[in-house]
Amino acid sequence: xxxxxxxxxxxxxxxxxxxxxxxxxxxxxxxxxxxxxxxxxxxxxxxxxxxxxxxxxxxxxxxxxxxxxxxxxxxxxxxxxxxxxxxxxxxxxxxxxxxxxxxxxxxxxxxxxx
Amino acid sequence: xxxxxxxxxxxxxxxxxxxxxxxxxxxxxxxxxxxxxxxxxxxxxxxxxxxxxxxxxxxxxxxxxxxxxxxxxxxxxxxxxxxxxxxxxxxxxxxxxxxxxxxxxxxxxxxxx
Numbered sequence: 756x757x758x759x760x761x762x763x764x765x766x767x768x769x770x771x772x773x774x775x776x777x778x779x780x781x782x783x784x785x786x787x788x789x790x791x792x793x794x795x796x797x798x799x800x801x802x803x804x805x806x807x808x809x810x811x812x813x814x815x816x817x818x819x820x821x822x823x824x825x826x827x828x829x830x831x832x833x834x835x836x837x838x839x840x841x842x843x844x845x846x847x848x849x850x851x852x853x854x855x856x857x858x859x860x861x862x863x864x865x866x867x868x869x
Numbered sequence: 870x871x872x873x874x875x876x877x878x879x880x881x882x883x884x885x886x887x888x889x890x891x892x893x894x895x896x897x898x899x900x901x902x903x904x905x906x907x908x909x910x911x912x913x914x915x916x917x918x919x920x921x922x923x924x925x926x927x928x929x930x931x932x933x934x935x936x937x938x939x940x941x942x943x944x945x946x947x948x949x950x951x952x953x954x955x956x957x958x959x960x961x962x963x964x965x966x967x968x969x970x971x972x973x974x975x976x977x978x979x980x981x982x
Contacts, residue, residue: 796975797973798970800971810967811969856964858904860914860916
């Protein structure tokens with residue numbers, strides 16, 4: 756059973772640029788969510804995808820967008836990058852349904868915006 | 870509003886001793902779930918333990934146990950027999966409506982040899 760994998764692991768961008776982060780969900784999981792973790796903070800929910808549709812969104816502007824593909828993998832796109840977008844971006848997958856619905860996280864993509 | 874509070878920015882514990890990491894939560898929903906995750910310096914969030922709001926008994930997973938006091942809205946993590954590899958950030962989280970997790974600020978645990 757493979758876990759959640761994210762790419763790239765590190766990247767550096769400049770203000771105004773656009774970035775795409777990728778995530779492969781754990782085998783058997785159909786739901787993907789993205790979190791932003793600023794330095795020294797807890798993760799903040801960005802949005803969640805289920806059946807290729809966004810079905811929940813946190814307090815993030817529209818320049819944060821995403822996709823989920825038929826194989827349940829996902830992308831996070833951020834346009835017009837700002838300095839405050841510098842953070843660790845975590846992807847998590849889970850299975851919709853009853854129970855604990857434990858989220859399995861990847862190791863994250865660390866974005867630095869200069 | 871739903872909120873998680875972790876009041877201990879950093880904790881030290883001697884190897885082989887037990888340590889308690891504090892977590893309080895706020896929610897008006899009768900049904901909720903509480904989680905603890907460990908985050909080593911590598912960045913990956915590792916699931917440790919889960920407690921459902923209707924669970925009658927405190928959750929346990931190996932050396933981890935959750936001291937769930939519903940009336941006080943607390944869900945403290947107890948790590949028994951600390952090991953050097955337990956040094957990491959620990960996050961308490963609550964599952965909100967729709968399945969998203971609300972995290973606390975975290976507690977950095979350092980285990981001393």
